[in-house]
Amino acid sequence: MRPTLSRLGRTLAVGVSGLLLLSACSSGGDTTAEAAGSGKPVAGGTLTTAVDTEPVSWDIHASTQDVTAEIARGVFDSLVSQDSEGKFHPWLATKWEVADDFKSYTFHLRDGVTFTDGSKFDASVVKANFDHIVAKETKSLYAANLLGPYTGTDVIDPRTVKVNFSKAFAPFLQAASTTYLGFYSPEALKAGAGKLAAGGPADVGSGPFVFSAYTKGQSATLTRNPDYAWAPETATHTGAAYLDKVVVRFLPTASVRAGALTSGQVQVAKAIPPQNVTALKATPGLRLISRANPGGNYNLWLNGSLAPLDDVRVRKAIQRGIDVEQDVKTVTFGQYPRAWSPISPTTPNYDKSLVGSWPYDPKLSAQLLDEAGWTGKDAQGYRTKAGKRLTVEWPQLSIQATREGRDVLGQAVQADLKKIGVEVKRPNLDIGTYNTKVYGGKANIIDLSWPRFDPDVLWLFFNSGSAPAKGGINATFLTDSSFDTWTDQGRSTLDEKTRADVYPKVQQRGIDLAVVVPLYTQVSLVGQSDKVKGLTFNASNWLTYYDAWLAEK
Amino acid sequence: MTASATVLAARVARRLGSAVAVLLGAATLAFLTLQLIPGDPVSVLLGPSNAGSPEVRAEIAREYGFDRPVADQYLHYLGRLLQGDLGQSYQLQRPVWSLMADQLWPTVQLALAALLLAVVLAVVSAVATAGRRPAFRAVASVWELISASTPSYWVGIVLLTVFSFRFHVFPVAGAEGFASLVLPAVTLALPLTGVLAQVLREGLEAALEQPFVVTARSRGVGRTAVRLRHALRHCAVPLLTLTGWLTGSLIGGAVLVETVFGRPGIGSLVLQAVSAKDMPVVIGVVLLSAFVFVVISTVVELLYPVIDPRLRSA
Numbered sequence: 001m002r003p004t005l006s007r008l009g010r011t012l013a014v015g016v017s018g019l020l021l022l023s024a025c026s027s028g029g030d031t032t033a034e035a036a037g038s039g040k041p042v043a044g045g046t047l048t049t050a051v052d053t054e055p056v057s058w059d060i061h062a063s064t065q066d067v068t069a070e071i072a073r074g075v076f077d078s079l080v081s082q083d084s085e086g087k088f089h090p091w092l093a094t095k096w097e098v099a100d101d102f103k104s105y106t107f108h109l110r111d112g113v114t115f116t117d118g119s120k121f122d123a124s125v126v127k128a129n130f131d132h133i134v135a136k137e138t139k140s141l142y143a144a145n146l147l148g149p150y151t152g153t154d155v156i157d158p159r160t161v162k163v164n165f166s167k168a169f170a171p172f173l174q175a176a177s178t179t180y181l182g183f184y185s186p187e188a189l190k191a192g193a194g195k196l197a198a199g200g201p202a203d204v205g206s207g208p209f210v211f212s213a214y215t216k217g218q219s220a221t222l223t224r225n226p227d228y229a230w231a232p233e234t235a236t237h238t239g240a241a242y243l244d245k246v247v248v249r250f251l252p253t254a255s256v257r258a259g260a261l262t263s264g265q266v267q268v269a270k271a272i273p274p275q276n277v278t279a280l281k282a283t284p285g286l287r288l289i290s291r292a293n294p295g296g297n298y299n300l301w302l303n304g305s306l307a308p309l310d311d312v313r314v315r316k317a318i319q320r321g322i323d324v325e326q327d328v329k330t331v332t333f334g335q336y337p338r339a340w341s342p343i344s345p346t347t348p349n350y351d352k353s354l355v356g357s358w359p360y361d362p363k364l365s366a367q368l369l370d371e372a373g374w375t376g377k378d379a380q381g382y383r384t385k386a387g388k389r390l391t392v393e394w395p396q397l398s399i400q401a402t403r404e405g406r407d408v409l410g411q412a413v414q415a416d417l418k419k420i421g422v423e424v425k426r427p428n429l430d431i432g433t434y435n436t437k438v439y440g441g442k443a444n445i446i447d448l449s450w451p452r453f454d455p456d457v458l459w460l461f462f463n464s465g466s467a468p469a470k471g472g473i474n475a476t477f478l479t480d481s482s483f484d485t486w487t488d489q490g491r492s493t494l495d496e497k498t499r500a501d502v503y504p505k506v507q508q509r510g511i512d513l514a515v516v517v518p519l520y521t522q523v524s525l526v527g528q529s530d531k532v533k534g535l536t537f538n539a540s541n542w543l544t545y546y547d548a549w550l551a552e553k
Numbered sequence: 554m555t556a557s558a559t560v561l562a563a564r565v566a567r568r569l570g571s572a573v574a575v576l577l578g579a580a581t582l583a584f585l586t587l588q589l590i591p592g593d594p595v596s597v598l599l600g601p602s603n604a605g606s607p608e609v610r611a612e613i614a615r616e617y618g619f620d621r622p623v624a625d626q627y628l629h630y631l632g633r634l635l636q637g638d639l640g641q642s643y644q645l646q647r648p649v650w651s652l653m654a655d656q657l658w659p660t661v662q663l664a665l666a667a668l669l670l671a672v673v674l675a676v677v678s679a680v681a682t683a684g685r686r687p688a689f690r691a692v693a694s695v696w697e698l699i700s701a702s703t704p705s706y707w708v709g710i711v712l713l714t715v716f717s718f719r720f721h722v723f724p725v726a727g728a729e730g731f732a733s734l735v736l737p738a739v740t741l742a743l744p745l746t747g748v749l750a751q752v753l754r755e756g757l758e759a760a761l762e763q764p765f766v767v768t769a770r771s772r773g774v775g776r777t778a779v780r781l782r783h784a785l786r787h788c789a790v791p792l793l794t795l796t797g798w799l800t801g802s803l804i805g806g807a808v809l810v811e812t813v814f815g816r817p818g819i820g821s822l823v824l825q826a827v828s829a830k831d832m833p834v835v836i837g838v839v840l841l842s843a844f845v846f847v848v849i850s851t852v853v854e855l856l857y858p859v860i861d862p863r864l865r866s867a
Contacts, residue, residue, distance in 0.1 A: 054825060056644040139609050139646075197646040216656060217817035217825075251725070251815045255710055259718035260725045 045550035046245040050257045052271040054250040058199035064142040069179035070542035076182030076205035081232035086348045089233040102168035115185035123161045127153040146175035208241040222246040242549035272525040274335035293522045294346040296450035297339040300517040301475035313372040315514035321365035321420040327412035328520045331405045339518035341507045349455040349503035365420045383421035391423040394445035439468035446475040453539040455503040459487040476515035572847040579843035583836040640833040649837035660818035664803040667741035675749035683757035701747025709740040709813040737814045756788030797853035801846040
């Protein structure tokens, strides 16, 4: 899920503040999805799920991985929970006040919450956990960024805490709803980072499940916490979870995951490959849930600061000269929808009006290239200007390129652009060279996706504060005052009206300036047995097991 | 007696010397690799999907000594190795040694089962077909060729599809009990079987041409008995050498097999470490492999004179 982060690792390392909101994976609330059960839930049974990635580190305060946060969600609770519309609901905090300047948040904590080792949850635990996240020794790679300009937590009384920031920090509630800012018991924190990262019973939280066992390379087991009585309002029931046990199996091979599902050895399998979807749907007793991921789509970013793409007409010609619809359909077996905006339709403040607004139009491309002066033609059929061929460079990183068939899609794009006379070169680079070239602004095209449940992801894409030189990912390499104004406005407020005004404008302008060519929206494809009821997805499309139960059949 | 003891001691000393050289070489190579990977070592340690704030990066640089000169780092690294300290996994924040110790047993189980199975199958196949009718031979060598050259990744998926997904005979994966060991062991054994059987058959056939076979037969020893008691012993040395060598390659095979079958083990540990660029773990596994290789080849060499008396005076 945090694919392209990889190529950015080095570049990003520099800017903490830019990283503030880089939650390529985030948000914690649960929503009842189409998977909501029919009939009366029954307690008991073991649900076995197959996932494709195994957490590298289980320490929620240190890890960057989606899969860690997804599995650990069952073990750790957060202050608030977020629903799929982006609204916040009480969880371990019953209510909260946000300072007008967004520099502090006061939370009133729920009474009677205990960790599964018997210790109590109170204000000092909140402080201990947040301080632990920012401590140097924790070597937090993600949670510390989610805490932004954190300066400390004041324990006002056992039931009240005030979290302080040095600057206005509007996204804090969203951050606080994620697993990454979940709470370890005081004893668990004392056990140290090594124990927490290793997984298993040392990871003690207050959630509906206990992390009872972990075999590296094989499986993780969660067991019901019978005393759980503080479910978030976003859940469909209260009290203990229905399932006795959840076993998460790590099966990286797609065909093995699918086979384990069809043969009934697991009841849920994540990351079903698009080519297996038809067969899976045809299997009696199984169904497929397909949900578009929120956040940045898989987009091509055109470098507007470097010739020949410093000419908007050439960029536009490329944007309209790619048959996105057809290419995406072929490569993803029709499972991923083509994209129209740099962000996906499941992201708040998505601009629907962009749909259909920039269809495939090679004739228009030809006309634009003529206007831009690329009127010559060489022996290979590529356009030329003053004897120079119209060539763009789009480097690839072999370890990432094959993901979701992106290499094949790249070839289709190459073929489309050849038709309008544009040569696309795709050198294969190692990660060091790739980062230097791409984030040094020396490449014409960059491809990346960035899942996250917040339109603030647009700040990362378009604001000059997110320029690669500052450790950001603004691959347009353009400084545009309207981009800056709108994305800054959006991130400094939670006011719905302002956000609904500025974010569509950003998407629109990105398309108009043709610095972005959205290709497809990533989709979570989850196969499950009909016996599984009530399995829900949160806003980030992660499975949540709390409301799930197994029908007897 | 004393003479042969001296010979043995010299041999052991020579082996130990070369073992140390191999391990030192492997350690140096591992260190150099980390130095040569493009990008600064902190980024490499952080792995592909991690950002790392300046504070975190400084902490890592300090912890691993990246702020010191390379020669200094190298000596420090070797010094630590000598004390048996393989360092700490960055991603898992645990000592590499304890990580490997946790994952070793499932891999050893798998490797031993596969090795045993491969040797038994190879011996049966070779003894049954060596010097027999050409049709037999042809069938046997075709099957051996196929098993030696089919990717184990694919074999594993086919076996799973048939025996686990279709007929539910074996569980998909894991390392819980004997049933979960069968398919992975077969998958890992098949390529070994092919190679071993081919070599063994050729050896057997050469041995069967020898005059001693005629002598034995003339004393009334049966055909199969000649093969098992006499000819097989002649092939034992090359078989042992080859088996030793192939055992070293088992860790490589285990990476694929453990991944396909979702089994714990060194293979899945190293795969995860490589994809997360967890270099301390990768280096640890490289050193472990080198160590296993050295131990096996030493044992194999020391076994030669036991098997073949002619080598004792050498």
